[in-house]
Amino acid sequence: MEILWFGILSVLLAGYFALEGFDLGVGLLLPVTPDRDRAIGAIGPFVLANEVWLIAVAGVLFGAFPALEGVLSANYSAVVLLLVSWVIRDAGLWFRRRLLSPGFWEYGIALGSLGICLAWGVILAGLAGFPLLSGLLYGLLIAGLFVLHGRRFLDWRLTGGGTLLVTGALAAVPALVPMIGMAGEVLGNAAPSANLTVLTFMVLPFVPVMAGAQIWVWRAFGKGPVPSYF
Amino acid sequence: MDVLDLARLQFAVTGSLHFLFVVLTLGLAPLVAIMHTRYARTGNALDERMTRFWGQIYVTNYALGIVTGIVMEFQFGLSWSGLSHYAGDVFGAPLALETLIAFFLESTFLGLWIFGWHRLPKWLHLATIWLVTITAYASAFWIMVANSFLQHPAGSVRDGDVLRLDDFSALLTNPSLSMALPHVLSAGLTVGGFVVMGASAYHLFRKTPDQELFSRSLRMGIWTAFVGSMLVVGFGFAQFGPVTSVQPDKFVDKPVAAMALSLMILLGHLLQLAALALVVVVKWAPRWRGLHPLIVLLTPLPFLAAVLGWIAREEGRQPWMIWDRLKVADALTPGLTSGEITFSFIGFVGVLSLLAVADYVLIVRIIRRGPHEIALGERPAPEPVLTY
Numbered sequence: 001m002e003i004l005w006f007g008i009l010s011v012l013l014a015g016y017f018a019l020e021g022f023d024l025g026v027g028l029l030l031p032v033t034p035d036r037d038r039a040i041g042a043i044g045p046f047v048l049a050n051e052v053w054l055i056a057v058a059g060v061l062f063g064a065f066p067a068l069e070g071v072l073s074a075n076y077s078a079v080v081l082l083l084v085s086w087v088i089r090d091a092g093l094w095f096r097r098r099l100l101s102p103g104f105w106e107y108g109i110a111l112g113s114l115g116i117c118l119a120w121g122v123i124l125a126g127l128a129g130f131p132l133l134s135g136l137l138y139g140l141l142i143a144g145l146f147v148l149h150g151r152r153f154l155d156w157r158l159t160g161g162g163t164l165l166v167t168g169a170l171a172a173v174p175a176l177v178p179m180i181g182m183a184g185e186v187l188g189n190a191a192p193s194a195n196l197t198v199l200t201f202m203v204l205p206f207v208p209v210m211a212g213a214q215i216w217v218w219r220a221f222g223k224g225p226v227p228s229y230f
Numbered sequence: 231m232d233v234l235d236l237a238r239l240q241f242a243v244t245g246s247l248h249f250l251f252v253v254l255t256l257g258l259a260p261l262v263a264i265m266h267t268r269y270a271r272t273g274n275a276l277d278e279r280m281t282r283f284w285g286q287i288y289v290t291n292y293a294l295g296i297v298t299g300i301v302m303e304f305q306f307g308l309s310w311s312g313l314s315h316y317a318g319d320v321f322g323a324p325l326a327l328e329t330l331i332a333f334f335l336e337s338t339f340l341g342l343w344i345f346g347w348h349r350l351p352k353w354l355h356l357a358t359i360w361l362v363t364i365t366a367y368a369s370a371f372w373i374m375v376a377n378s379f380l381q382h383p384a385g386s387v388r389d390g391d392v393l394r395l396d397d398f399s400a401l402l403t404n405p406s407l408s409m410a411l412p413h414v415l416s417a418g419l420t421v422g423g424f425v426v427m428g429a430s431a432y433h434l435f436r437k438t439p440d441q442e443l444f445s446r447s448l449r450m451g452i453w454t455a456f457v458g459s460m461l462v463v464g465f466g467f468a469q470f471g472p473v474t475s476v477q478p479d480k481f482v483d484k485p486v487a488a489m490a491l492s493l494m495i496l497l498g499h500l501l502q503l504a505a506l507a508l509v510v511v512v513k514w515a516p517r518w519r520g521l522h523p524l525i526v527l528l529t530p531l532p533f534l535a536a537v538l539g540w541i542a543r544e545e546g547r548q549p550w551m552i553w554d555r556l557k558v559a560d561a562l563t564p565g566l567t568s569g570e571i572t573f574s575f576i577g578f579v580g581v582l583s584l585l586a587v588a589d590y591v592l593i594v595r596i597i598r599r600g601p602h603e604i605a606l607g608e609r610p611a612p613e614p615v616l617t618y
Contacts (some may be wrong), residue, residue: 032323048341058303063326066318072307073563076570083304084577087297091585097605098592159612191319198398199326206331213338220342220350225610227345 021171025150027113085115255423328372336365405472416461423455430527435522445516
């Protein structure tokens with residue numbers, strides 16, 4: 001049962017990197033993107049469905065591996081940076097067309113996306129015991145992979161053709177490497193099996209609904225005119 | 231202020247901000263779903279405008295609900311790791327279920343609803359807003375299960391120096407939950423009803439175009455506020471029995487909790503009375519201009535009552551994090567420095583407060599501009615030549 005939940009945690013974290021990775025990559029590219037409306041329009045319908053993967057990661061951490069919640073307070077400043085950057089990125093998307101000037105919020109989106117990448121670098125490298133500087137470099141590596149993925153996404157969505165699988169898999173690597181490295185520790189900190197059984201029975205019936213909703217988003221917004229809400 | 235005070239204040243401020251937006255989400259979601267159902271059945275332009283107008287307000291409000299919620303969730307790990315250390319095996323379960331089987335779906339379906347205009351088949355698009363409503367209510371359910379566990383640790387047993395989950399179903403039948411959940415949901419309806427009423431009264435008073443849209447909305451708001459305020463007061467009083475059976479001295483010698491409670495009850499009765507009076511004259515209310523400014527003035531009161539309700543519930547829990555098991559002071563993350571908590575306090579409270587103000591400015595602007603400039607559900611402009 002622990003192995004199942006470790007698998008769920010890994011899939012959710014890797015999925016977050018592979019999916020939210022292109023949103024953040026497009027965010028990082030905004031300052032050098034000529035048609036920002038179309039770039040943001042392209043990611044718009046995906047953002048809400050992508051960012052919840054991280055909220056689900058936190059939920060699984062609380063429910064199935066509560067003893068590991070200490071990783072959050074152990075990386076206090078980096079987690080605060082992650083959250084504040086995330087809030088600013090989201091606010092940028094919601095408010096861009098509506099308050100102050102679009103440019104202000106576009107820089108907010110870009111800076112927020114950068115803050116999220118750097119925070120992830122520090123958190124993930126910190127888990128493996130690397131110091132802050134290596135963490136920031138790791139964050140830049142993550143940002144680079146996300147930019148690559150974001151560019152690929154815009155090509156795929158706006159001009160069509162090719163696949164997102166290669167850059168998506170690359171974007172997930174920085175999350176998967178520490179997860180595999182820490183597998184032993186994570187498994188050793190699982191909640192009692194009675195808890196995991198309850199969670200499994202409660203969640204299992206919803207897995208098809210969750211997967212179906214995500215697939216629906218891709219089918220509905222993968223092609224066709226670019227919407228303009230954000 | 232020391233580290234503990236700052237950590238508590240941070241949670242209180244982000245929690246109150248979160249609930250201001252969540253309570254309106256809970257009230258507006260079913261109303262927008264009903265409007266959209268009407269539109270799907272009639273296909274009529276008035277129904278479409280009404281759905282898009284209130285839907286735009288719903289979505290704008292939702293934005294702050296998400297970002298404040300994200301910060302809330304992670305604060306448990308950042309500031310209160312003593313809670314997960316002591317009771318993570320119990321408290322973590324409802325939180326995990328909230329994220330996985332409620333919020334994950336709510337956010338995904340909301341994206342489908344916002345961007346699905348003119349793109350999804352009519353009835354499937356309608357289904358998404360109902361799914362958003364159902365998952366929002368499911369989310370409220372699991373959060374209230376988690377909160378009720380803090381009020382009364384049902385379903386758990388002591389095992390050495392930690393709590394273990396003993397009986398999952400006891401978590402769901404917690405006496406602290408049974409009346410509090412419908413109380414919170416009907417508070418949502420009350421807030422939703424008063425907001426719809428207030429915004430409609432503004433347009434009717436100003437004699438803007440769309441008198442018909444706002445007459446209808448006013449009536450819908452009055453009925454919702456009536457049902458909501460009757461239920462919220464009823465379930466509120468019904469709570470006293472079960473709550474004092476498990477927390478006998480909840481409001482004894484706790485001036486803040488007791489004051490918040492009595493002020494909330496006062497506001498509750500006032501709103502109930504207002505809604506009752508309005509429902510009597512609901513047929514004529516759209517035409518009585520003298521009434522409209524009064525209705526507008528009432529709008530902030532249900533929000534105030536909702537926050538006071540949480541202050542009463544949570545202040546009444548002090549000094550316990552988990553009633554009779556774990557003190558708040560012992561739940562604080564060990565070794566949390568004042569530098570760290572000050573940094574996160576400025577980050578979270580500062581940024582979220584600014585954004586909350588910005589969001590309310592935006593909501594007021596959407597209301598004032600009325601239903602003719604609504605971005606939600608706009609027909610897409612013709613595709614330009616690809617220039618990317």
